Amino acid sequence: MQFPDSNARYRFGEAGTTTASKAPVLISVQPSTAKPAATTTLHGIRFGAQQGKVWFGSATAAIIAWQAQRVDVVVPAVAGTVAVKLVDSAGVVSNTVPFAVTCVASCGTAACGPDGCGGSCGACGAAQACVDGTCVCEANCTGKQCGPDGCGQVCGTCASGSSCSPSGVCACAKTCGGLSCGPDGCGGSCGSCASGQVCKAGVCKDPPSSCDPACAGKSCGPDGCGGACGYCNPSLSCKSGKCVCVPKCTAKQCGSDGCGATCGTCAAGTCVKGACCLPKCAGKTCGDDGCGGTCGACIPPKTCIQGICACVPACATATCGSNGCGGTCGTCAPGLTCIKGKCGCEPDCKGKDCGPNGCGGTCGSCDSGWTCSKSGACAADK
Numbered sequence: 001m002q003f004p005d006s007n008a009r010y011r012f013g014e015a016g017t018t019t020a021s022k023a024p025v026l027i028s029v030q031p032s033t034a035k036p037a038a039t040t041t042l043h044g045i046r047f048g049a050q051q052g053k054v055w056f057g058s059a060t061a062a063i064i065a066w067q068a069q070r071v072d073v074v075v076p077a078v079a080g081t082v083a084v085k086l087v088d089s090a091g092v093v094s095n096t097v098p099f100a101v102t103c104v105a106s107c108g109t110a111a112c113g114p115d116g117c118g119g120s121c122g123a124c125g126a127a128q129a130c131v132d133g134t135c136v137c138e139a140n141c142t143g144k145q146c147g148p149d150g151c152g153q154v155c156g157t158c159a160s161g162s163s164c165s166p167s168g169v170c171a172c173a174k175t176c177g178g179l180s181c182g183p184d185g186c187g188g189s190c191g192s193c194a195s196g197q198v199c200k201a202g203v204c205k206d207p208p209s210s211c212d213p214a215c216a217g218k219s220c221g222p223d224g225c226g227g228a229c230g231y232c233n234p235s236l237s238c239k240s241g242k243c244v245c246v247p248k249c250t251a252k253q254c255g256s257d258g259c260g261a262t263c264g265t266c267a268a269g270t271c272v273k274g275a276c277c278l279p280k281c282a283g284k285t286c287g288d289d290g291c292g293g294t295c296g297a298c299i300p301p302k303t304c305i306q307g308i309c310a311c312v313p314a315c316a317t318a319t320c321g322s323n324g325c326g327g328t329c330g331t332c333a334p335g336l337t338c339i340k341g342k343c344g345c346e347p348d349c350k351g352k353d354c355g356p357n358g359c360g361g362t363c364g365s366c367d368s369g370w371t372c373s374k375s376g377a378c379a380a381d382k
Contacts, residue, residue, distance in 0.1 A: 024094040033100040037308045042071040050089035057082035062306045074310045079117045114283045139267045144168030156264015159247035185239050200224045352376025
């Protein structure tokens with residue numbers, strides 16, 4: 001494809017008006033018809049070396065490659081015939097060229113989500129979310145570690161020794177049933193004794209003439225005589241005279257509690273850093289799913305561009321020949337041949353010993369006493 005020199009003058013606007021405007025000029029879009037996610041190429045002049053934007057109607061296209069006279073893009077999710085325009089890096093807008101987007105909505109059994117053509121297969125009701133084309137109940141576990149999620153499941157379960165509060169938070173369960181004094185198992189007290197009394201096994205009693213420490217079966221906690229039966233390592237806490245691990249589930253919905261159990265399980269999605277994460281892959285075929293995973297992988301030669309697998313034309317140094325995506329990098333003028341991506345003259349000396357080779361050179365010369373015929377053969381002089 002031959003394009004005019006960038007210094008040439010073009011006729012735009014009203015008839016008879018010639019302008020040397022520095023605005024970008026869009027000459028054609030090839031192919032001029034394609035489906036969303038396909039690649040197409042804008043041809044013209046004065047696009048500039050710095051990348052700008054390309055609009056298909058009211059939608060912007062993902063840029064694959066930007067050059068001064070051609071730009072490769074991914075067709076966005078629009079439908080029908082739209083006007084394509086280019087805006088250079090300085091914000092100057094080109095003329096428009098029509099482009100037909102061919103798309104067939106693909107919903108199948110889906111009741112919601114994108115139809116692949118910029119539209120929707122349907123909308124879900126209140127308190128519902130669209131997951132892979134199906135409207136499902138959207139669990140409400142924000143700020144909750146346990147208790148009902150509103151969809152018939154639970155936001156998580158509490159570790160042993162904890163109970164679920166009405167607000168959905170796992171709290172320590174006090175062990176003061178029938179006790180009037182001593183530790184409550186949650187860092188507090190079940191009560192205090194009157195002056196002169198001592199607390200023994202949760203009961204206030206008058207002190208004997210000599211105190212006998214009550215540490216049978218205990219490895220920590222008070223001994224009933226103002227002392228202690230022992231002390232726990234910093235990573236453990238004393239509960240009912242035993243050193244035990246205290247679950248660490250503050251502000252966590254899921255994951256390890258640090259004591260061999262969990263802070264809860266996710267009704268949907270996966271657990272990421274203590275929070276339930278629902279992968280976001282609607283309208284995407286590749287790339288990050290927002291939860292540390294992926295929405296899919298592209299098959300070479302396609303690469304992932306803004307969540308869509310697209311082929312990147314290999315025309316960085318080529319002006320003709322295949323672009324690797326089923327299209328071409330351009331065509332050569334009559335008389336020229338595409339040789340390794342460049343247009344050039346290919347000498348034609350087949351069946352010839354002498355005479356011109358068609359590219360400004362010769363196929364050879366005849367010895368003295370011989371003359372080159374029109375067919376390129378050396379013949380003896382008569």
